[in-house]
Amino acid sequence: MELFINQVLAGIATGAIYACMALAVVMIYQAIDHLNFAQGEMAMFSTFIAWQLMQWGVPYWWAFLLTLAFSFAGGIAIERMLFKPLAKAPILTNVAGFIALFAIVNSVAGLTWDFTIKQFPTPFGSSPFLGSQLISTHQAGMIGVTVGLLILLYLFFQFTRIGLAMRAAASLPESARLVGINTSWMIALGWGMASAIGAIAGILIAPVVFLEPNMMGGVLIYGFAAAVLGGLTSPLGAVVGGFLVGVFENLAGTYIPGVGNELKLPIALALIITVLVLKPAGLFGRPIVKRV
Amino acid sequence: MSAVEEVTSEAPAVEAVPKRAMTLGYGTSLVVLGLLIIAPMFLKNFFVFQMTMLLIYALAVLALNILTGGSGQFSLGQSAFYAVGAYTSAILMEHMGVNYALTLPIAGIICFGFGFLFGQPALRLSGIYLALATFALAVAMPQLLKLGFFEHWTGGVQGLVVTKPDAPFGLPISQDRWLYYFTLVIAIGIYVASVNLLRSRSGRAFMAIRDNEIAASAMGVDVALYKTLAFGVSAGITGVAGGLGAIAVQFVAPDGYTITLAISLFLGMVVGGVGWLPGSIVGSAFIIFVPNIAEHISKGLSGAVFGVLLFLVIFLVPHGARQVAIVAQQLIGKLKK
Numbered sequence: 001m002e003l004f005i006n007q008v009l010a011g012i013a014t015g016a017i018y019a020c021m022a023l024a025v026v027m028i029y030q031a032i033d034h035l036n037f038a039q040g041e042m043a044m045f046s047t048f049i050a051w052q053l054m055q056w057g058v059p060y061w062w063a064f065l066l067t068l069a070f071s072f073a074g075g076i077a078i079e080r081m082l083f084k085p086l087a088k089a090p091i092l093t094n095v096a097g098f099i100a101l102f103a104i105v106n107s108v109a110g111l112t113w114d115f116t117i118k119q120f121p122t123p124f125g126s127s128p129f130l131g132s133q134l135i136s137t138h139q140a141g142m143i144g145v146t147v148g149l150l151i152l153l154y155l156f157f158q159f160t161r162i163g164l165a166m167r168a169a170a171s172l173p174e175s176a177r178l179v180g181i182n183t184s185w186m187i188a189l190g191w192g193m194a195s196a197i198g199a200i201a202g203i204l205i206a207p208v209v210f211l212e213p214n215m216m217g218g219v220l221i222y223g224f225a226a227a228v229l230g231g232l233t234s235p236l237g238a239v240v241g242g243f244l245v246g247v248f249e250n251l252a253g254t255y256i257p258g259v260g261n262e263l264k265l266p267i268a269l270a271l272i273i274t275v276l277v278l279k280p281a282g283l284f285g286r287p288i289v290k291r292v
Numbered sequence: 293m294s295a296v297e298e299v300t301s302e303a304p305a306v307e308a309v310p311k312r313a314m315t316l317g318y319g320t321s322l323v324v325l326g327l328l329i330i331a332p333m334f335l336k337n338f339f340v341f342q343m344t345m346l347l348i349y350a351l352a353v354l355a356l357n358i359l360t361g362g363s364g365q366f367s368l369g370q371s372a373f374y375a376v377g378a379y380t381s382a383i384l385m386e387h388m389g390v391n392y393a394l395t396l397p398i399a400g401i402i403c404f405g406f407g408f409l410f411g412q413p414a415l416r417l418s419g420i421y422l423a424l425a426t427f428a429l430a431v432a433m434p435q436l437l438k439l440g441f442f443e444h445w446t447g448g449v450q451g452l453v454v455t456k457p458d459a460p461f462g463l464p465i466s467q468d469r470w471l472y473y474f475t476l477v478i479a480i481g482i483y484v485a486s487v488n489l490l491r492s493r494s495g496r497a498f499m500a501i502r503d504n505e506i507a508a509s510a511m512g513v514d515v516a517l518y519k520t521l522a523f524g525v526s527a528g529i530t531g532v533a534g535g536l537g538a539i540a541v542q543f544v545a546p547d548g549y550t551i552t553l554a555i556s557l558f559l560g561m562v563v564g565g566v567g568w569l570p571g572s573i574v575g576s577a578f579i580i581f582v583p584n585i586a587e588h589i590s591k592g593l594s595g596a597v598f599g600v601l602l603f604l605v606i607f608l609v610p611h612g613a614r615q616v617a618i619v620a621q622q623l624i625g626k627l628k629k
Binding site: 224 | 424425432562593595607
């Protein structure tokens with residue numbers, strides 16, 4: 001039993017990483033209706049910016065804020081320059097654009113900061129949390145920030161005018177335009193916010209997985225999986241999905257014989273597909289009714 | 293967030309391609325065919341090998357095109373079918389001594405079955421969810437091939453070495469050239485069969501599902517059957533391509549069939565034009581040659597150069613090579629007047 005509880009705790013700790021990333025994924029999905037494959041790389045790039053600022057002697061929280069501002073502006077700039085012209089192109093062409101962005105960001109980061117792994121500081125410290133060896137204060141802090149972020153996002157979307165406008169633009173673009181919402185800028189705003197949330201995720205994840213250009217590869221896959229599991233239309237679902245994937249992945253690695261690190265991912269994905277087959281809109285997603 | 297989605301007001305994921313526009317005219321086809329037959333006679337062996345790979349990837353892109361452009365289902369799992377095809381051929385040749393040409397239909401049939409079965413659970417999923425499911429398949433495949441359980445057959449992490457076949461009947465051409473012409477014959481056969489398939493009753497059923505699934509089922513199309521059938525056909529063709537790939541590269545190993553391959557094939561389809569079968573070879577050329585060109589331009593930044601080139605292509609021609617072909621056709625039409 002103790003092994004079980006410990007593994008669940010460890011799973012929640014890794015789940016927080018996935019939850020963070022899944023939140024960023026859902027944000028951009030809400031705004032633009034596509035999954036952004038380059039999301040992880042954008043987060044990685046933001047994390048490098050934060051690292052660089054700290055190397056130059058900027059204090060942690062200033063570096064954090066500056067990185068957020070930079071990521072927000074960067075997200076908007078990418079949308080304006082690269083994806084606004086593709087708005088009318090077929091969806092699959094947009095996906096190809098994401099892959100191209102992925103290649104560019106990854107390669108530029110690799111050339112600027114090379115591929116050696118770097119330590120990344122944490123503001124929460126890394127001593128054991130409440131006497132447990134499995135969750136450090138950093139991981140507890142990460143869970144706290146993720147939940148806080150979720151509440152902030154909820155308040156933003158439910159109770160602000162801009163949040164309402166963004167929801168309207170995402171759900172019925174044409175009607176939103178008719179009531180005077182600038183849908184094109186709402187999409188840009190969605191990119192900016194997703195990019196900033198990605199930056200937060202990256203900065204929180206970096207002390208655990210270490211900083212290097214490929215750090216997000218694995219995390220993004222789990223983030224996608226978590227987002228899809230929770231339902232792509234629900235930020236809450238994304239966070240819950242993240243924790244579930246983390247816990248399940250750990251339990252499968254411990255209890256199913258023959259599942260080493262190599263098979264963890266396929267098993268986690270297999271579980272998700274099983275869930276999707278039973279409940280195609282995800283655990284918390286609203287099924288979309290189609291009308292001809 | 294809206295609970296009701298108007299199917300008709302939404303732009304479909306894949307644009308409707310008129311049936312006739314899915315192929316080339318006779319004249320153009322003959323010119324392309326002529327080039328493909330004559331070119332290798334004047335090329336060095338290495339380039340002949342590259343052209344063989346061009347045809348093999350073109351087949352794999354064509355298979356994805358039938359699935360996505362034909363029936364409107366999206367797949368990131370083509371690398372898994374490719375791997376199954378490649379391993380089937382390799383194991384049959386090396387462990388059982390089957391003739392290389394005979395392994396291909398077997399690879400195709402096994403992959404057809406595999407794809408058809410995979411299409412069953414995939415029926416419940418569409419769009420992004422289907423993408424994730426197929427993606428999972430692609431991620432799992434290399435790990436499954438590495439399992440100790442299959443090691444006797446698959447060679448585990450090390451993979452298998454495949455012997456390259458000699459030209460038969462004592463023909464005085466090199467192994468590479470023979471393999472090229474062998475591949476060319478198969479590729480043409482599959483291309484013609486695919487074109488005919490899409491023109492047939494089944495092909496029309498695919499396209500009806502692609503354009504509007506609900507309307508298609510209302511008209512009496514067996515949606516479940518044709519969707520899984522599309523998966524099976526696509527997987528089967530990919531399997532043949534995989535088998536040919538194993539023979540051409542003379543080597544199979546789990547790490548040769550990762551998700552990167554599936555993404556490349558997807559890019560090939562977009563660059564060639566979704567739903568336009570002749571575009572497959574253009575897309576295949578893009579995914580084989582452009583990374584090399586990018587490497588030549590800058591070693592350190594090859595990924596960035598590749599990304600920029602890809603962006604250039606999709607900015608200039610968002611509909612891929614199909615768009616170029618349509619513009620060219622209109623220009624020629626004007627000149628004739």
